Amino acid sequence: MTTTSASVDNGVNVAALLEAREALSEAPEAAKFQWRATCKWVNGTHSNTTIQSFFGLGEEQSHRTEFSYDADHPELFASADIGATPVEMVLVGLASCLTAGIAAVAQHRGIQLKSVSATLEGGMDVQGILGIDSDVRNGFDGIKVHYDIDADASEDDIKALVAQSQKRSAVFDIVTNPTNVTVEVN
């Protein structure tokens, strides 16, 4: 029973996703992906990160083109403010992951989306990163996400859509659960 109805089009190819899911559950090795980023320091707090290759389905893959991101800090931190701060980029990741999920789940559930917008707020006490108070953590003390969604569905169905998207989101998992990070030099 697939609830996708022909009239609903959120631009998500659910049939292809379900096919991939089936294929990968038969061949779990192919489901092992690796995502990559390459970062170069430019000057001051300004760095540039590029994204192009990744690994998946058992072989090297590549984006259609190279994507480039400048990160920096605002002027009040005595920086040049050439790009968004890295923590804002975490919000970019979370927002885009949840939003993509909402579109996919809506398509699967036969819900036509008309508009979806999200506002994210990550609270942070910078006493942590500045080393003023060791009891204050460096990262966000919490993230608030607010969605405004206009869709052909009841309020509860829309809430369920957003809840399901969180359940399946990679970035939501990354920010809500610990991850081992190994950093090597040279």
Added chain:
Amino acid sequence: MRTSCVIVGAGHSGLAMSRCLSERSIDHVVLERGEVANSWKHERWDSLRLLTPNWQARLPDYSYTGKDPDGYMTMPELIDFLEKYAEVISAPIKLNTTVTSVSADGGKYRVATTRGNWECKSLVVASGACNRASIPAIAEAAPTSIEMITPMQYRNPGQLQEGGVLVVGASATGLQLAEEIHRSGRPVTLAVGEHVRLPRIYRGKDIQWWMDALGIMEERYDEIDDIVRGRNIPSPQLVGSPDRSTLDLNRLTAQGVRLRGRLAGFNDGKAQFSGSLRNVCALADLKMLRLLNTIDEWVTEKGIDAEVNPPQRYDDTEVEESPPLLMDLGKDDIKTILWATGYNPDYSWLDIPVLDRKGKIRHDGGVVDSPGMYLLGTTLLRRRKSSFIHGAEDDARDLSRHLSSYLDDCEA
């Protein structure tokens, strides 16, 4: 020794199958490592009652006839129910006979036991779905000073040291044990992952009555959209208690149990919890609401609104503003961790390559991927009710029919 069929396990499933085979005059034997209803007798906690009401307790040609149809059986009552059944159906049971290995040998199965060997054409695995507690790998990183216990070993709070208890898991087991341990004066912190919330009584009827009436429990495995996910849904937060009350996270919070997110790991003497608590609660609240809406629509459709109580809605699960993500086990005086993180079957005796990569038997509605071999009593085996006592009836009837025709084909 030879027989047409060996049934492994004399629990409700094995007994139901024995009855169905006897009806078909198929000679068989039921091998039981201990006593009838052994798991219920020796591997469950003292206060446990069935999650299904007595009127639902039914096995092939046998049903509950007691005075409390709306009540929930205690373990002694269930054991008595099953022992009487074994007697009534004259099941050919070999007690205290542990199966040590089963292998396939050219269309036959060789069953080695602690009391002799058997050869048979067909085999029914009815050894249960809950033989071992399933403990996540992160348990290895828990501080060694803390005692760990599983529901298989737990009997009552008196077993535990005085002091705090971290209960991991929020299905029926986790909630029931969190409540009784907290009431014993050992403050409980409950780590909550994905869960299923249900009211015990809705519009004056047991939730199992509604599931039955709406045909939800009859839904077949081959009609379900995503059977893998269906088979992994945690057991609903229910308790069978004399007051027929609803056990949910809000009730625990009101008693002072602290809710935390899913346990993510341990680091430096601290437990780390996921930041997803709000969402797993929202998912469960919304899913329950969908079921209640479905029930209400069904009632209206049938025109029986006047015969049942009016619709009811429940408060959303209360989650504190910022649930702590870390807990210092030492400072918080946590002495025990109870892993209510599910159960696994034990197929270590099965020397036939029928297990999938998760250690579960590969089967199609109980017909195992090895000719003449059958499985009973696991979640969503053939129907949503398959893992319940009364679920064994239809499953055993269906599979005994298949088994019988398999034996006929062997003859021919």
